[in-house]
Amino acid sequence: MARRLLLGCALACGATLIATPAYACGGLIGPNGAVNLARTTTLAAYHNGIEHYVTAFTFTGATKGTFGSIVPLPGIPTxxxxxxxxxxxxLEREVAPPVPKGLFLDHTGVAFAAAPEIILQTKIDALDITVLKGGAFAVGTWAEQHGFNLPPDAPSVLDFYARRSQIFMAARFDAAAAAKRGQRAGDGTPIHLTIPTNNPWVPLRILALGKQGSEVIDADVFLLTDNVPAMLPQPVGGRNLASAPLATGMQLVRSERASASLMQDLKIDKGMGWMPKSMWLTFIRLAAPANTLGYDLAIDATGQNQPSLQAAGFPTGIAAAAKHIRDSLPLWLAWTAAGALTGGLLTTMLRRRLRTA
Amino acid sequence: MTLARAVAALLLGAALLPACSSSPRTITVDMRFSHYLPTAMDVRAGETVRFKLVNEDPMTHEFIIGTAAQQEAHEVGGEIDHNGLPGQASLAPGETRTLSFTFGRAGSLIFACHRPGHYAYGMRGTITIA
Structure with a gap:
């Protein structure tokens, strides 16, 4: 009963989120080749044991110096x-109709990291990309030494990821190069990583790095998989896996066979020729206060419905995961659930009494 | 009478021993995940304490002892290196450093880090002087 009521409240909350205007669609390709996206948008596509991770780094418009972000990765990208x-x-257009350009919001880039053993270095547009391997201390120190201003929560967040995978990508905008390319504030550079891995996972906790506790983290996460994916924690509206905790900050908006037109459109884009004829599309909208985003999204794309606790950031077991999610529920939601539960119990008692009478 | 005097002398000696000791008490303060451990300490008025400061984080931290008003002033200050200043230290990532400080009269002080965002994040603690 309590679970149903809690789920009901969570669904109501999710419905509210869906009802808000979609700012994230219809971005235009700028004359310099940059993309404009109003919120953090990520694609984790998985096929034949390879994760294709596509995300965009947004130029914030600084006129000098360098600035960048740190992204934890599930494996070494090839x-x-x-x-x-x-x-x-x-993908954004697939899930929401275009909106007038004037409605776009600025979005802040995510902070990214790299490790002391340099696995790979490359330059993409005005972005200097370094893939590094190392522990939290080594990665953090490297970042500090290379001009990344780490926020105070960086040590614990880096440690959270390094316990699982010691691969990080540091992406740094060269402001001079960006200016030379004519990049404007809000212009994004899409990056495509090809990562062999047993199962994909999407780093979410890193999105809260340096954010204030109540600040809401917005992100759109797209998955393309051969099978219907099982996810941990479960987004609201997702399939019911036994004992899996529910993340009220994640809303499953779409779960369907990707349309033929979407597959065709994606396949012709740069680096997307690997796509098979048909894939399953999952769209999750994240809107969670920073202090509740203590997890990642683990995915089992094999059809075995066993997403990894470790990949979700809960290495100590399902009970710890459930407790974490429960503890991170916003207070108002907990009170709403408690109120609904009390109301339900009172109604039941009243009905019984009336029947007896 | 002689025995009573001897006992009194022993007790007096025992009481004065810590104050006369040549090596001050050492308190180890760990800095990890942008927090201090311990976050609260008790000292005596007039006591000199040797702090062993251990920065386990991959970022620079500070250890600054002062009143609440002094901490507020540091929060908007622009000093980058606090080493050499009384009751203050800056530690590079992974660095261990010692700092000796003599506490004055009874009351309470705060120790804190004023790197951007660290104080608000909760990197602070209290020292009670009895």
Whole structure:
């Protein structure tokens, strides 16, 4: 009963989120080849044991110096290249109609990291990309030494990821190069990483790096998989896996066979020729206060419905995961659930009494 | 009478021993995940304490002892290196450093880090002087 009521409240909350205007669609490709996306948007596509991770780094418009971000990765990428200009925007367009350009919001880039053993270095547009391997201390120190201003929560966040995978990508905008290319504030550079891995996972906790506790983290996460994916923690509206905790900050908006037109459009974009004829599309909208985003999204794309606790950031077991999610529930939601539960119990008692009478 | 005097002398000696000791008490303060451990300490008025400061984080931290008003002033200050200043230290990533400080009269002080965002994040603790 309590679980149903809690789920009901969570669904109501999710419905509210869906009802808000979609700012994230219809981005235009700028004259310099940059993409404009209003919120953090990520594609994790998985096929034949390879994760294709596509995300965009947004130029914030600084006129001097360098600035960048740190991204934890599930494995060592075999390739890091400029992503197609169209992929992320096409996915956004698939799930929401275009909106007038004037409604775009600025979005802040995510802070990224790298490790002391340099695995790979490349330059993509005005971005200096370094893939590094190392522990939290080594990665953090490297970042500090290379001009990344780490926020105070960086040591614990880096440690959270390094316990699972010691591969990080540091992406740094060269402001001078960006200016030379004519990049404006809000212009994004899509990056496509090809990562062999047993199962994909999407780093979410890193999105809260340096954010204030109540600040809401917005992100759109797209998955393309051969099978219907099982996810941990479960987004609201997702399939019911036994004992899996529910993340109220994640809303499953779409779960369907990708349309033929979407597949065709994506396949013709740069670096997307690997796509098979048919894939399953999952779209998750994240809107969670920073202090509740203590998890990542683990995915089992094999059809065995066993997403990894470790990949979700809960190495100590399902009970710890459930407790974490429960503890991170916003207070108002907990009170709403408690109120609904009390109301339900009172109604039941009243009905019984009336029947007896 | 002689025995009583001897006992009194022993007790007096025992009481004065810590104050006369040549090596001050050492308190180890760990800095990890942008927090201090311990976050609260008790000292005596007039006591000199040797702090062993251990920065386990991959970022620079500070250890600055002062009143609440002094901490607020540091929060908007622009000093980058606090080493050599009384009751203050800056530690590079992974660095261990010692700092000796003599506490004055009874009351309470705060120790804190004023790197951008660290104080607000909770990198602070209290020292009670009895």
């Amino acid at each position: 390739k890091v290249e400029r992503g197609g200009d169209w992929t992320l925007q096409r």
